[in-house]
Amino acid sequence: MMNNNKIANRILKRQVVREAVLYETIGDSKVRCKLCERRCVIASGTRGFCKTRMNIGGRLFTLVYGNLSAIESRPIEIKPFYHYWPGSTALTFSTWSCNFTCPWCQNYHLSRRVPEPEIDSFTSPSHIIDLATLRGDDGVCASFQEPTLLTDWAIDTFSMARAHGLYSCYVSNGYITLEALELLRNAGMSAIKIDVKGDMEVYDKYCGCASDKFVWRNISHATNSGLHVEVVNLLVTGVNDDECSIRNVVDNHLKYAGTTIPLHFNRYFPAYKYDKPPTDLGVMKIAYQLAKSAGVEYVYLGNIPDANYQNTYCPNCNSVLIKRSSLGIIRKNIARDHHCLNCGKKIPIVGRIID
Ligand code: SF4
Structure with a gap:
């Protein structure tokens, strides 16, 4: 028990370890994680299915806060x-x-x-x-x-x-x-x-x-x-x-x-x-x-x-709107406000087209 407490104290001092968002305590020092639909029930001293969240002393901690690969x-x-x-x-x-x-x-x-x-x-x-x-x-x-x-x-x-x-x-x-x-x-x-x-x-x-x-x-x-x-x-x-x-x-x-x-x-x-x-x-x-x-x-x-299968075509008139290749994109028959320049159809695009 003493050893486990020492390990927990060391882990809790690390910057990548933070109390997790989205969990609930369910008694007997267990918690239920509510981050993904596995909704793991995690006993004290153990990790969930993904191994990134750990129950330490009846509270759930993420072990990957800003822990980038x-x-x-x-x-x-x-x-x-x-x-x-x-x-x-x-x-x-x-x-x-x-x-x-x-x-x-x-x-x-x-x-x-x-x-x-x-x-x-x-x-x-x-x-x-x-x-x-x-x-x-x-x-x-x-x-x-x-x-x-x-x-x-x-x-x-x-x-x-x-x-x-x-x-x-x-x-x-x-x-x-x-x-x-x-x-x-x-x-x-x-x-x-x-x-x-x-x-x-x-x-x-x-x-x-x-x-x-x-x-x-x-x-x-x-x-x-x-x-x-x-x-x-x-x-x-x-x-x-x-x-x-x-x-x-x-x-x-x-x-x-x-x-x-x-x-x-x-x-x-x-x-x-x-x-x-x-x-x-x-x-x-x-x-x-x-x-x-x-x-x-x-x-x-x-x-x-x-690469033709990576182009965006107008579903109304079949004009090439955006041409794609390994070198990037070329804006063809599409206006900056996302209308087809050939038939006027509004194309569902979010954000600016950067060509
Ligand atoms: S511990 Fe990991 S796998 Fe389990 S519910 Fe939370 S995020 Fe999903």
Whole structure:
């Protein structure tokens, strides 16, 4: 007991350790975390599923407040966001670990590492804002691993970003609770990209017994509460690349997001513990056609050689509005106020087009 108390006292002195937002005490020194829909019940001296939150003496602490694993200025198109500040760059950061267990994770060196608060270093929100300003970034973005786990620190960083005229966004698996989503929105977050992994069985089998219902609920809630939303479906060979799975995603997209929210299908490449071949290019094109013919107005294919699938086309007259390549974007038939220059249709884009 003496030893445990010593460890707890040492941890509590670290700057990356703060009392967590969103938890409740439930008796017997246990707490329930309310940050993501796992809603872990955590006994004293132990951590939740994601290992970033720890019950110390009957209170819940985050171990990743400003505990960053990466900081980099990145084009917003890489997230991908195609209808949010096109052509801009965001100072992008991440912490450690994840609340999912996807075996094909591209960033497993970040998402599978357990935070070590006794040795990990601290970055302040003000340092991030200074850095973004110095580098000429237009906004800030939490990405690379699951940003839900960084929410305590992101709330402070995003409110500071708003005060400095920078946008804020999340690149997320969408398993966050509505309470946490609202805290972020109130702090100034204006966009969220949500990864849809597939149907119920995919979430259950590959994501650590998770459920797709919370993800679609959050897509609907975020859209209706005024956040800019884009949806991504990584088509993984042998997991969710059959026509039935793709139709399921398209149907849910139309039901919970609607016709005007962009839907991206991204091509998978082998990584971490999953070594099936990259997604068949024919399957990618079938997904594109399925979504377009079902009524999704803005469909994109990522990680494929044909850049035409990354352009934004007017759903009314089919003019190229924004042309994309590895070199950046070119504004074509779209006015600065987001009208199609050919037919006048208003295109749903948030923020300035920076070309
Ligand atoms: S954020 Fe972590 S501790 Fe909290 S409910 Fe989710 S997995 Fe559990």
